[in-house]
Amino acid sequence: MNAHARSDRSRRVVLIASSLFALLSLNATGCLHTMDAIDPRMLPVGTASAQRLQSHVAFLAGPEQTGRQPGSSGNRQAAQYIEGQFRAVGLQPLPSLGGYRQVISPRIGDNLIGIIPPAADSGAARWIVIGAHFDHLGYPFLGADDNASSVAILIETARHLTHPSQHGIIVAAFNSEESPYFGTTEMGSQFWFHHLPEEVGAAENIQAVIIMDLMGGVQWTPLKDAIFATGAEKSPELYQRIKDTATSPLTVLPVGIHLVEEIPDYGHKAFSDYDVFRNHAVPFLFLSAGRTPRYHTAGDVTSTLHYERMAATVDWLRRLIALINQDKAPYRFHADRVEFADEIAAFRSIVDQASHDDTVIPGTSWWSLYKLKKDAEWLRAVDSSAPTPEKLERLERISIRVQCLLADYSGCFML
Numbered sequence: 001m002n003a004h005a006r007s008d009r010s011r012r013v014v015l016i017a018s019s020l021f022a023l024l025s026l027n028a029t030g031c032l033h034t035m036d037a038i039d040p041r042m043l044p045v046g047t048a049s050a051q052r053l054q055s056h057v058a059f060l061a062g063p064e065q066t067g068r069q070p071g072s073s074g075n076r077q078a079a080q081y082i083e084g085q086f087r088a089v090g091l092q093p094l095p096s097l098g099g100y101r102q103v104i105s106p107r108i109g110d111n112l113i114g115i116i117p118p119a120a121d122s123g124a125a126r127w128i129v130i131g132a133h134f135d136h137l138g139y140p141f142l143g144a145d146d147n148a149s150s151v152a153i154l155i156e157t158a159r160h161l162t163h164p165s166q167h168g169i170i171v172a173a174f175n176s177e178e179s180p181y182f183g184t185t186e187m188g189s190q191f192w193f194h195h196l197p198e199e200v201g202a203a204e205n206i207q208a209v210i211i212m213d214l215m216g217g218v219q220w221t222p223l224k225d226a227i228f229a230t231g232a233e234k235s236p237e238l239y240q241r242i243k244d245t246a247t248s249p250l251t252v253l254p255v256g257i258h259l260v261e262e263i264p265d266y267g268h269k270a271f272s273d274y275d276v277f278r279n280h281a282v283p284f285l286f287l288s289a290g291r292t293p294r295y296h297t298a299g300d301v302t303s304t305l306h307y308e309r310m311a312a313t314v315d316w317l318r319r320l321i322a323l324i325n326q327d328k329a330p331y332r333f334h335a336d337r338v339e340f341a342d343e344i345a346a347f348r349s350i351v352d353q354a355s356h357d358d359t360v361i362p363g364t365s366w367w368s369l370y371k372l373k374k375d376a377e378w379l380r381a382v383d384s385s386a387p388t389p390e391k392l393e394r395l396e397r398i399s400i401r402v403q404c405l406l407a408d409y410s411g412c413f414m415l
Contacts, residue, residue, distance in 0.1 A: 037293075037362040038218050040304045049156060049311035056085070056152035057216070058302050060134065061144035069138030070108045070176040078134055079110055082151065082173045086114035089159040091171055096198045104191050109135075109175050111188045113197070116161055118168040126205050128324055129170045130154060130317070132212040133177030133188060133273055140298045147177070149216030149305055156314045157321075165325045167207050170200070174273050182271075189273035193280065206277075208238050208324055208331055209284040213272040215313060216305030217292035219406055220361050222353040225309055226251040227289050230260045231274055233339040235283035237331045241323045242285070250312040253346045256338050257286065258392070259399040268396075283331040287313075293408035340387035340395075347398055348379040354402060361405040368405060368412050375401065 045054055059065070059081055065074035083100045091114025093100045101110040112134070118125045132150035136143030151173055158171045174188030181187045185194070189211075193203070200206065218224055229252050232239045242254055257278070261268050270278070274286040289309070294300040353359040355372035364372070375398045382391060404412040 035221060035359055035362065038221060038224060038306075040218050040306060043218070043306055043308065045307045047308065047311055049314060050307035053149075053152045053156055053310045053314075054302070054305075054307045056155055057144050057148045057305060057307075060148035060151060061136075061142045061300075061302050063139075063142065065142070067138040067141045067143055068134060068136045070135050070178075070181065072138060074138075075109050075135055075175070079112055079173075079175070082112045082134060082155070085155045086112060086158065086171065089155060091115060091158055092117065094197045094199055102192060102195070102197075104175055104186060104188060108181070108186055111175050111192050112173040113192075114158065114171045115199075116158075116163075116165060116169040116171075119166060125168050125199070126207045126330070127168045127170050127200055128207050128321060129172060129209040130157065130212075130321070131170075131172035131174055131189065131209065131273060132215075133174040135175050135178055135188070137178055137296065141296065142298070142301055144302045144305055145214050145217040145292070145300050146295065147213055147215075148302075149214070149310060150212035153212060153215055153310055153313055153317070156311075157317045160314070160318050161321060166328070167325050168199075169321070177273055183275070187273075187276075190276045193276045203280055203282055204330070206282050207327070208235070209274065209277045209282055210287065210317070210321075211272060211274040211277075211284065212287045214288045214291060214295070216307070216310055217289050217294065218304075218306040218309070219292040222350070222359055223290070223406075224306065225249055225312070226253055227287055227309075227313060228260065229254045229285060229287055231257040231278065231284045231286040233257070233342075234278070234335060234337050235331045235333050236337070237327060237329075238283045238285060238324070239339060241320060241327075244323055245316060245320050247316070250309065250316050252316065253350075254339065254342050255346050255399075256340075256343050258338070259343060259347075259396055260286070260288070281333040281335065283333050291403065291407040295407055338387060338392070340391070341384040343395060344379060344382060344384040347395065347402070348376075350402060351376045351379055351398060354405070361402075363408050364405055365412070368401070371401065 060078050065078050068075045068078045086100055094115055100112050100114055102113055103110050132154050133147050134151045161169055176186055176188045229242050232242050233256050274284045277284045294304055354361050355376045
Protein backbone atom coordinates (compact mmCIF):
# COMPACT_ATOMS: atom_id res chain seq x y z
CA MET A 1 0.00 0.00 0.00
CA ASN A 2 1.48 3.37 -1.01
CA ALA A 3 1.80 6.36 1.33
CA HIS A 4 -1.16 8.20 -0.24
CA ALA A 5 -3.45 5.16 0.24
CA ARG A 6 -2.27 4.69 3.84
CA SER A 7 -2.96 8.37 4.55
CA ASP A 8 -6.44 8.19 2.97
CA ARG A 9 -7.28 5.07 4.99
CA SER A 10 -6.08 6.72 8.20
CA ARG A 11 -8.31 9.74 7.55
CA ARG A 12 -11.32 7.41 7.05
CA VAL A 13 -10.57 5.57 10.30
CA VAL A 14 -10.31 8.85 12.19
CA LEU A 15 -13.55 10.10 10.61
CA ILE A 16 -15.43 6.90 11.53
CA ALA A 17 -14.06 6.94 15.08
CA SER A 18 -14.99 10.61 15.48
CA SER A 19 -18.50 9.96 14.20
CA LEU A 20 -19.00 7.06 16.60
CA PHE A 21 -17.68 9.15 19.49
CA ALA A 22 -20.07 11.95 18.58
CA LEU A 23 -23.02 9.59 18.40
CA LEU A 24 -22.19 8.05 21.76
CA SER A 25 -21.68 11.46 23.31
CA LEU A 26 -25.16 12.53 22.23
CA ASN A 27 -26.66 10.13 24.76
CA ALA A 28 -25.29 12.27 27.57
CA THR A 29 -25.09 15.68 25.94
CA GLY A 30 -27.99 15.87 23.53
CA CYS A 31 -31.16 13.89 22.98
CA LEU A 32 -33.60 14.11 20.16
CA HIS A 33 -36.50 16.51 20.31
CA THR A 34 -38.90 13.73 21.26
CA MET A 35 -42.59 13.77 22.04
CA ASP A 36 -43.35 14.86 25.59
CA ALA A 37 -43.85 12.27 28.30
CA ILE A 38 -47.44 11.96 29.49
CA ASP A 39 -48.30 13.99 32.57
CA PRO A 40 -50.62 11.59 34.47
CA ARG A 41 -52.04 14.48 36.48
CA MET A 42 -53.72 15.70 33.31
CA LEU A 43 -55.52 12.40 32.67
CA PRO A 44 -59.23 12.40 33.60
CA VAL A 45 -60.53 10.27 36.46
CA GLY A 46 -64.21 10.47 35.57
CA THR A 47 -65.82 7.07 36.01
CA ALA A 48 -66.93 5.67 39.35
CA SER A 49 -64.65 2.67 38.85
CA ALA A 50 -61.58 4.85 38.28
CA GLN A 51 -62.43 6.94 41.33
CA ARG A 52 -62.70 3.84 43.53
CA LEU A 53 -59.36 2.64 42.21
CA GLN A 54 -57.81 6.00 42.99
CA SER A 55 -59.23 5.87 46.50
CA HIS A 56 -57.63 2.47 47.16
CA VAL A 57 -54.26 3.65 45.88
CA ALA A 58 -54.49 6.88 47.89
CA PHE A 59 -54.81 4.86 51.09
CA LEU A 60 -52.27 2.14 50.34
CA ALA A 61 -49.66 4.58 48.98
CA GLY A 62 -50.43 7.31 51.47
CA PRO A 63 -47.65 8.69 53.68
CA GLU A 64 -49.30 7.16 56.76
CA GLN A 65 -48.46 3.68 55.43
CA THR A 66 -44.77 4.70 55.09
CA GLY A 67 -44.14 2.48 52.08
CA ARG A 68 -45.66 -0.79 53.42
CA GLN A 69 -42.34 -2.46 54.21
CA PRO A 70 -42.95 -5.98 55.59
CA GLY A 71 -43.07 -6.01 59.36
CA SER A 72 -43.79 -2.29 59.61
CA SER A 73 -46.86 -0.62 61.08
CA GLY A 74 -47.65 0.70 57.58
CA ASN A 75 -47.62 -2.84 56.20
CA ARG A 76 -49.99 -3.95 58.96
CA GLN A 77 -52.31 -1.01 58.28
CA ALA A 78 -52.36 -1.89 54.57
CA ALA A 79 -53.20 -5.52 55.44
CA GLN A 80 -56.05 -4.36 57.66
CA TYR A 81 -57.40 -2.16 54.85
CA ILE A 82 -57.24 -5.01 52.31
CA GLU A 83 -58.95 -7.37 54.73
CA GLY A 84 -61.77 -4.86 55.19
CA GLN A 85 -62.14 -4.43 51.44
CA PHE A 86 -62.24 -8.19 50.86
CA ARG A 87 -65.07 -8.41 53.37
CA ALA A 88 -66.88 -5.39 51.89
CA VAL A 89 -66.89 -6.76 48.31
CA GLY A 90 -68.25 -10.15 49.42
CA LEU A 91 -65.19 -12.39 49.44
CA GLN A 92 -65.31 -15.21 51.97
CA PRO A 93 -62.44 -16.32 54.22
CA LEU A 94 -60.99 -19.82 53.92
CA PRO A 95 -62.28 -21.98 56.78
CA SER A 96 -58.89 -23.67 57.16
CA LEU A 97 -57.26 -20.29 57.81
CA GLY A 98 -59.96 -19.17 60.22
CA GLY A 99 -60.10 -15.78 58.52
CA TYR A 100 -58.60 -13.79 55.65
CA ARG A 101 -55.01 -13.97 56.89
CA GLN A 102 -52.27 -16.47 56.26
CA VAL A 103 -49.46 -15.72 58.70
CA ILE A 104 -46.01 -15.80 57.08
CA SER A 105 -44.24 -14.91 60.32
CA PRO A 106 -44.79 -12.44 63.16
CA ARG A 107 -41.72 -10.55 61.94
CA ILE A 108 -42.98 -10.14 58.35
CA GLY A 109 -46.76 -10.18 58.53
CA ASP A 110 -49.52 -11.88 56.55
CA ASN A 111 -50.83 -12.78 53.14
CA LEU A 112 -54.49 -11.77 52.64
CA ILE A 113 -56.70 -14.43 51.05
CA GLY A 114 -60.38 -14.20 50.09
CA ILE A 115 -62.39 -16.67 48.05
CA ILE A 116 -65.50 -17.24 46.00
CA PRO A 117 -66.27 -20.92 46.57
CA PRO A 118 -67.02 -23.18 43.61
CA ALA A 119 -70.66 -23.98 43.01
CA ALA A 120 -71.89 -26.96 45.02
CA ASP A 121 -72.69 -28.94 41.86
CA SER A 122 -69.43 -28.20 40.04
CA GLY A 123 -67.79 -31.51 41.00
CA ALA A 124 -64.16 -31.73 42.11
CA ALA A 125 -63.03 -28.22 43.01
CA ARG A 126 -60.53 -26.45 40.80
CA TRP A 127 -59.37 -22.92 41.45
CA ILE A 128 -58.57 -19.73 39.55
CA VAL A 129 -56.09 -17.55 41.47
CA ILE A 130 -55.77 -13.80 40.92
CA GLY A 131 -53.06 -12.13 42.95
CA ALA A 132 -50.71 -9.19 43.49
CA HIS A 133 -48.24 -8.22 46.19
CA PHE A 134 -49.10 -5.33 48.50
CA ASP A 135 -45.74 -4.66 50.20
CA HIS A 136 -43.20 -2.09 49.06
CA LEU A 137 -39.75 -0.76 49.98
CA GLY A 138 -40.57 1.50 52.92
CA TYR A 139 -40.34 5.26 53.35
CA PRO A 140 -39.69 7.45 51.34
CA PHE A 141 -40.80 5.01 48.64
CA LEU A 142 -44.61 4.94 48.79
CA GLY A 143 -45.21 2.46 45.95
CA ALA A 144 -48.33 3.70 44.16
CA ASP A 145 -47.62 1.86 40.93
CA ASP A 146 -45.55 -0.80 42.70
CA ASN A 147 -47.87 -2.27 43.71
CA ALA A 148 -50.87 -0.42 45.13
CA SER A 149 -52.14 -0.11 41.53
CA SER A 150 -52.47 -3.89 41.19
CA VAL A 151 -54.02 -4.36 44.62
CA ALA A 152 -56.63 -1.74 43.75
CA ILE A 153 -57.47 -3.65 40.54
CA LEU A 154 -57.57 -6.87 42.58
CA ILE A 155 -60.17 -5.41 44.95
CA GLU A 156 -62.33 -3.90 42.21
CA THR A 157 -62.23 -7.07 40.11
CA ALA A 158 -63.34 -9.07 43.15
CA ARG A 159 -66.26 -6.67 43.58
CA HIS A 160 -67.76 -8.11 40.39
CA LEU A 161 -66.96 -11.79 41.02
CA THR A 162 -69.16 -12.61 43.98
CA HIS A 163 -71.50 -15.16 42.37
CA PRO A 164 -70.83 -18.92 42.71
CA SER A 165 -68.90 -20.26 39.74
CA GLN A 166 -67.78 -23.54 38.24
CA HIS A 167 -64.24 -23.00 39.54
CA GLY A 168 -63.50 -21.52 42.90
CA ILE A 169 -61.79 -18.13 42.76
CA ILE A 170 -58.98 -17.17 45.12
CA VAL A 171 -58.11 -13.48 45.48
CA ALA A 172 -54.67 -13.13 47.04
CA ALA A 173 -52.80 -10.05 48.25
CA PHE A 174 -49.29 -11.39 48.80
CA ASN A 175 -46.82 -9.86 51.23
CA SER A 176 -43.00 -9.71 51.13
CA GLU A 177 -42.36 -9.70 47.39
CA GLU A 178 -39.72 -6.99 47.40
CA SER A 179 -36.04 -7.44 48.23
CA PRO A 180 -34.66 -9.02 50.40
CA TYR A 181 -37.51 -11.54 50.35
CA PHE A 182 -37.78 -12.15 46.61
CA GLY A 183 -37.08 -15.76 45.72
CA THR A 184 -36.83 -16.87 49.34
CA THR A 185 -39.11 -19.08 51.43
CA GLU A 186 -40.37 -15.90 53.13
CA MET A 187 -41.66 -14.39 49.89
CA GLY A 188 -45.44 -14.21 50.25
CA SER A 189 -46.36 -16.05 47.05
CA GLN A 190 -43.69 -18.71 47.65
CA PHE A 191 -44.98 -19.21 51.18
CA TRP A 192 -48.59 -19.50 49.97
CA PHE A 193 -47.72 -22.04 47.29
CA HIS A 194 -45.71 -24.21 49.67
CA HIS A 195 -48.45 -23.97 52.33
CA LEU A 196 -51.51 -24.37 50.14
CA PRO A 197 -54.74 -24.20 52.15
CA GLU A 198 -56.41 -27.58 52.50
CA GLU A 199 -59.38 -26.36 50.42
CA VAL A 200 -57.01 -26.11 47.45
CA GLY A 201 -55.13 -29.29 48.21
CA ALA A 202 -52.49 -29.72 45.52
CA ALA A 203 -51.08 -27.48 42.81
CA GLU A 204 -52.76 -29.70 40.21
CA ASN A 205 -56.09 -28.29 41.40
CA ILE A 206 -55.19 -24.79 40.21
CA GLN A 207 -56.65 -24.11 36.77
CA ALA A 208 -54.79 -20.84 36.19
CA VAL A 209 -53.02 -18.04 38.08
CA ILE A 210 -53.22 -14.36 37.15
CA ILE A 211 -50.53 -12.15 38.69
CA MET A 212 -50.36 -8.35 38.39
CA ASP A 213 -47.48 -5.96 39.02
CA LEU A 214 -46.96 -2.31 37.96
CA MET A 215 -50.42 -1.84 36.50
CA GLY A 216 -50.86 1.94 36.72
CA GLY A 217 -47.80 3.62 35.29
CA VAL A 218 -47.96 5.68 32.11
CA GLN A 219 -45.20 7.47 30.22
CA TRP A 220 -45.34 7.12 26.41
CA THR A 221 -48.46 8.04 24.43
CA PRO A 222 -48.48 5.00 22.07
CA LEU A 223 -48.74 2.68 25.10
CA LYS A 224 -51.10 4.88 27.13
CA ASP A 225 -54.00 2.41 26.90
CA ALA A 226 -51.98 -0.81 26.71
CA ILE A 227 -50.94 -3.55 29.12
CA PHE A 228 -48.66 -6.52 28.50
CA ALA A 229 -49.97 -10.07 28.93
CA THR A 230 -47.10 -12.51 29.36
CA GLY A 231 -46.61 -16.13 30.35
CA ALA A 232 -49.93 -17.40 29.02
CA GLU A 233 -48.10 -18.68 25.94
CA LYS A 234 -47.01 -21.67 28.06
CA SER A 235 -50.63 -22.86 28.11
CA PRO A 236 -52.39 -23.02 24.73
CA GLU A 237 -55.86 -22.95 26.30
CA LEU A 238 -55.12 -19.96 28.52
CA TYR A 239 -53.42 -18.16 25.64
CA GLN A 240 -56.50 -18.64 23.47
CA ARG A 241 -58.63 -17.02 26.17
CA ILE A 242 -56.36 -13.98 26.05
CA LYS A 243 -56.92 -13.80 22.32
CA ASP A 244 -60.67 -14.24 22.78
CA THR A 245 -60.89 -11.11 24.94
CA ALA A 246 -58.94 -8.73 22.69
CA THR A 247 -60.91 -5.49 22.59
CA SER A 248 -60.79 -1.73 22.92
CA PRO A 249 -60.41 0.64 24.72
CA LEU A 250 -57.80 -1.53 26.47
CA THR A 251 -55.02 -2.88 24.27
CA VAL A 252 -53.70 -6.21 25.56
CA LEU A 253 -50.31 -7.07 24.05
CA PRO A 254 -49.45 -10.78 24.37
CA VAL A 255 -45.68 -11.25 24.60
CA GLY A 256 -43.51 -14.05 25.91
CA ILE A 257 -42.28 -14.10 29.48
CA HIS A 258 -38.74 -14.55 28.13
CA LEU A 259 -38.97 -11.01 26.72
CA VAL A 260 -40.24 -9.42 29.93
CA GLU A 261 -37.49 -11.10 31.95
CA GLU A 262 -34.78 -9.32 29.98
CA ILE A 263 -34.32 -6.53 32.53
CA PRO A 264 -31.98 -3.53 32.11
CA ASP A 265 -29.13 -3.57 34.67
CA TYR A 266 -30.14 -7.06 35.89
CA GLY A 267 -30.02 -9.45 32.95
CA HIS A 268 -32.36 -12.41 32.57
CA LYS A 269 -34.32 -13.02 35.77
CA ALA A 270 -37.80 -13.38 37.20
CA PHE A 271 -39.16 -10.37 39.03
CA SER A 272 -42.66 -10.96 40.36
CA ASP A 273 -45.01 -13.41 42.06
CA TYR A 274 -45.64 -15.53 38.97
CA ASP A 275 -42.23 -17.20 39.40
CA VAL A 276 -43.17 -19.93 41.87
CA PHE A 277 -46.17 -20.95 39.74
CA ARG A 278 -44.13 -21.05 36.53
CA ASN A 279 -41.45 -23.12 38.26
CA HIS A 280 -44.07 -25.70 39.25
CA ALA A 281 -45.75 -25.88 35.82
CA VAL A 282 -48.95 -24.10 36.88
CA PRO A 283 -50.56 -22.22 33.94
CA PHE A 284 -50.08 -18.52 34.63
CA LEU A 285 -50.65 -15.07 33.21
CA PHE A 286 -48.51 -12.13 34.26
CA LEU A 287 -49.97 -8.68 33.62
CA SER A 288 -48.07 -5.39 33.72
CA ALA A 289 -48.09 -1.94 32.15
CA GLY A 290 -44.30 -1.92 32.45
CA ARG A 291 -41.74 0.21 34.23
CA THR A 292 -41.65 3.98 34.04
CA PRO A 293 -38.90 6.37 35.20
CA ARG A 294 -40.68 6.46 38.58
CA TYR A 295 -40.08 2.74 39.25
CA HIS A 296 -38.54 2.23 42.72
CA THR A 297 -38.20 5.97 43.31
CA ALA A 298 -39.83 8.42 45.70
CA GLY A 299 -41.74 9.75 42.67
CA ASP A 300 -44.00 6.69 42.54
CA VAL A 301 -47.00 8.45 44.10
CA THR A 302 -50.77 8.40 43.75
CA SER A 303 -51.00 11.25 41.22
CA THR A 304 -48.85 9.44 38.64
CA LEU A 305 -51.23 6.61 37.63
CA HIS A 306 -53.66 6.12 34.74
CA TYR A 307 -56.85 5.23 36.60
CA GLU A 308 -59.16 4.97 33.59
CA ARG A 309 -56.89 2.36 32.01
CA MET A 310 -56.90 0.54 35.33
CA ALA A 311 -60.72 0.63 35.24
CA ALA A 312 -60.67 -0.80 31.71
CA THR A 313 -58.39 -3.54 33.02
CA VAL A 314 -60.97 -4.45 35.68
CA ASP A 315 -63.62 -4.85 32.96
CA TRP A 316 -61.27 -6.95 30.83
CA LEU A 317 -60.33 -9.19 33.76
CA ARG A 318 -63.99 -9.84 34.53
CA ARG A 319 -64.53 -11.10 30.99
CA LEU A 320 -61.33 -13.13 30.97
CA ILE A 321 -62.14 -14.88 34.25
CA ALA A 322 -65.67 -15.63 33.00
CA LEU A 323 -64.19 -17.39 29.97
CA ILE A 324 -61.64 -19.35 32.02
CA ASN A 325 -64.52 -20.41 34.24
CA GLN A 326 -66.19 -22.10 31.28
CA ASP A 327 -63.27 -24.47 30.70
CA LYS A 328 -63.71 -27.75 32.54
CA ALA A 329 -60.62 -29.59 31.33
CA PRO A 330 -57.33 -28.78 33.10
CA TYR A 331 -55.10 -26.42 31.18
CA ARG A 332 -51.87 -27.84 29.80
CA PHE A 333 -48.42 -26.34 30.48
CA HIS A 334 -45.42 -26.48 28.12
CA ALA A 335 -42.36 -24.79 29.59
CA ASP A 336 -40.66 -24.13 26.24
CA ARG A 337 -43.70 -22.94 24.31
CA VAL A 338 -43.57 -19.51 22.61
CA GLU A 339 -45.94 -17.59 20.34
CA PHE A 340 -43.23 -16.07 18.20
CA ALA A 341 -45.45 -14.63 15.47
CA ASP A 342 -47.50 -12.68 18.01
CA GLU A 343 -44.34 -11.47 19.76
CA ILE A 344 -42.98 -10.17 16.47
CA ALA A 345 -46.29 -8.47 15.67
CA ALA A 346 -46.41 -6.75 19.07
CA PHE A 347 -42.84 -5.47 18.92
CA ARG A 348 -43.11 -4.56 15.26
CA SER A 349 -45.83 -2.07 16.22
CA ILE A 350 -43.98 -0.77 19.29
CA VAL A 351 -40.60 -0.35 17.59
CA ASP A 352 -42.12 1.17 14.46
CA GLN A 353 -43.60 3.93 16.60
CA ALA A 354 -40.50 4.23 18.80
CA SER A 355 -38.34 4.76 15.71
CA HIS A 356 -40.69 7.26 14.03
CA ASP A 357 -39.66 10.90 14.30
CA ASP A 358 -43.06 12.01 15.61
CA THR A 359 -43.48 9.30 18.25
CA VAL A 360 -40.00 8.68 19.62
CA ILE A 361 -39.89 7.57 23.27
CA PRO A 362 -39.06 10.56 25.50
CA GLY A 363 -35.31 10.83 26.12
CA THR A 364 -34.22 8.69 23.15
CA SER A 365 -30.73 9.60 21.93
CA TRP A 366 -29.64 9.75 18.30
CA TRP A 367 -27.67 6.53 18.76
CA SER A 368 -30.60 4.68 20.33
CA LEU A 369 -32.84 5.91 17.51
CA TYR A 370 -30.35 4.55 14.97
CA LYS A 371 -30.50 1.14 16.67
CA LEU A 372 -34.29 1.25 16.84
CA LYS A 373 -34.49 1.91 13.11
CA LYS A 374 -32.29 -1.13 12.53
CA ASP A 375 -34.55 -3.13 14.85
CA ALA A 376 -37.60 -1.95 12.88
CA GLU A 377 -35.99 -3.11 9.62
CA TRP A 378 -35.28 -6.53 11.11
CA LEU A 379 -38.81 -6.88 12.51
CA ARG A 380 -40.34 -6.06 9.13
CA ALA A 381 -38.16 -8.58 7.32
CA VAL A 382 -37.93 -11.51 9.74
CA ASP A 383 -39.77 -14.76 9.04
CA SER A 384 -41.98 -15.04 12.13
CA SER A 385 -43.22 -18.55 11.31
CA ALA A 386 -40.11 -20.34 12.52
CA PRO A 387 -38.33 -19.09 15.66
CA THR A 388 -34.65 -19.94 16.04
CA PRO A 389 -32.33 -19.31 19.00
CA GLU A 390 -30.78 -16.44 17.03
CA LYS A 391 -34.16 -14.82 16.33
CA LEU A 392 -35.27 -15.20 19.93
CA GLU A 393 -32.04 -13.64 21.16
CA ARG A 394 -32.43 -10.70 18.77
CA LEU A 395 -36.00 -10.12 19.92
CA GLU A 396 -34.89 -10.24 23.56
CA ARG A 397 -32.32 -7.54 22.84
CA ILE A 398 -35.01 -5.43 21.22
CA SER A 399 -37.23 -5.91 24.26
CA ILE A 400 -34.52 -4.83 26.68
CA ARG A 401 -33.77 -1.74 24.55
CA VAL A 402 -37.43 -0.69 24.59
CA GLN A 403 -37.76 -1.35 28.33
CA CYS A 404 -34.61 0.64 29.00
CA LEU A 405 -35.90 3.66 27.06
CA LEU A 406 -39.38 3.53 28.59
CA ALA A 407 -37.89 3.48 32.10
CA ASP A 408 -35.31 6.15 31.15
CA TYR A 409 -32.38 4.12 32.46
CA SER A 410 -28.91 5.55 31.93
CA GLY A 411 -26.75 3.76 29.41
CA CYS A 412 -29.56 2.74 27.06
CA PHE A 413 -27.37 3.65 24.09
CA MET A 414 -24.96 0.84 25.05
CA LEU A 415 -27.51 -1.95 24.57
